[in-house]
Amino acid sequence: MATIDQPVHPTAPAVVPRWEWRTFGELDVLAPSLEALWDVPAVESDETYVLSMHSDASVKIRHGLLDTKVLQRVDAAGLQLWVPVMKAEFPLDDDAVAAVFAALGVPRPAASAGPCSLEEFLAELVGMHEDLRAVEVHKKRHRTTLDGCMVELTEMRADGIDSRTVALESPEPGVVTGTIQQLGLTGRPNTCVARGLKSLLPWGPTRLAVLDVGTNSVKFVLADRTDETGARMVTDTAVVTRLGEGLLEAGELTEVAIGRTVDAIADLIAEARSGGPVEITAVGTAGLRQAPNRQVFVDAVQARCGVGVEVISGAEEARLAHLAATASLSLVGDRLLVFDSGGGSSQFTVGTPDRIEEQFSLDVGAVRLTERFGLADAVSTEVVEAALTAVVDDLAGLRRRPRPETVVAIGGTSTNLAAVQHGLVRYDPDVVHGTVIDTAEVDRQIEDYRRRTADERRRVPGLQPARAEVILAGACIVRAILSITQQTALTVSDRGLRHGVLAERFGL
Helix, strand or coil, X not given: CCCCCXXXXXXXXXXXXXXXXXXXXXXXXXXXXXXXXXXXXXXXXXXXXXEECCCCCEEEEECCEEEEEEEEEECCCCCEEEEEEEEEECCECHHHXXXXXXXXXXXXXCCCCCCECHHHHHHHHHCCCCCEEEEEEEEEEEEEEXXXXXXXXXXXXXXXXXXXXXXEEECCHHHHHHHHHHCCCCCCCCXXXXXXXXXXXXXXXXXXXXXXXXXXXXXXXXXXXXXXXXXXXXXXXXXXXCCCCCHHHHCCCCHHHXXXXXXXXXXXXXXXXXXXXXXXXXXXXXXXXXXXXXXXHHHHHHHHHCCCEEECCHHHHHHHHHHHHHXXXXXXCXXXXXXXXXXXXXXXXXXECCEEEEEEEECCCXXXXXXXXXXXXXXXXXXXXXXXXXXXXXXXXXXXXXXXXXXXXXXXXXXXXXXXXXXXXXXXHHHXXXXXXXXXXXXXXXXXXXXXXXXXXXXXXXXXXXXXXXXXXXXXXXXXXXXXXXXXXXXXXXXXXHHHHHHHHHCC
């Protein structure tokens, strides 16, 4: 997405930047107070949007004006700050052509010296570029203001396909997030017009990527869409970056941890983009939720990579993890518990294999427990027992729920426990997925890690070396969950949050 060194044409209007949020699809969940808004006389318009495989910039033509906006910033809640770079009449001068192609993220045509008429722009510049597409859009916009937030409900027709969308705007991000909650839209992704149109048509990159930025690691999945619902996995990996290292002591993310995590994300995104156009979604979890300086990290990723990181709630994280974990496992029983013990927190979803009844998050994580009890190296039996006792106490909220018949574990701790059980020299997701680990194996691994230093743990077959410092704490959390739920074993799912995002955001 074009956000860096973007040319600004003299025609760019001087406006107060506004934070925006938009969602497409079914809008029946809107607050009853807004239902009457559909009866407000609509402002109708015919517009032409120019879509790009390489950018989600807003490039549209309305009433003979070329209106271009680019994304300047994304906040931790996923709100987007768009700024205008041009509002020019046709014919376009040379600088205007340069500005719009920079926004679209594609090379400017060699023979594009202005002035350029509307017909030439669409037929010769846009029409001849395989990574661009012009789409005729008819809109009926119903607009009002709710507690200081602009709310616009739009009926949209693009290439004969109908959709509805609601947009919220305000100079104050808190006003927008408050209105999202008031309208019952919490949990929906923020989808700009360009990305919404590409999904609606459908047209856009067939390569899709999801980044899951956790407290201890960044997980990454890259897939090629094979048809409307199928995908071929290209890359599914994790990089331990320890973003949350020192968070408990310093009270915020450290500069060093931010730097190495942004470096890792930049490498993963470069890998994704090396194969051609790619649509990227990034979500952040517990470490970012807990850090008061989370926006520093989000801004650093945006500036370096042009990708926004949306920090999702613990409940949303649990819901998406449940979606991924249950999609490809044969599960028995009506009572199901899915958990993900991360670096900074643990997410739980209670229900059945096909229905979620409750979601919650507890601030119990492997990084936090490691720092609290010094579990990064060899420790005494008494220290492990103290850590287990503390985890059981911290997970007291889990005890109040009905006993599950099946427990499914996702996340790096559980997949590493499974890989060690199998003695995998090279990680194999197909072997790990569906592995059953009993309490005796968890106890065996806890005792093994307790006796070893971090360097000695790195030599354990199946253990990811970068996870050596936190694996003992992670295993203690898993053991405590088994104890509280009165289970003798759990099933490991290699599919996690990133796969849930891939399924929900991209329909795969």
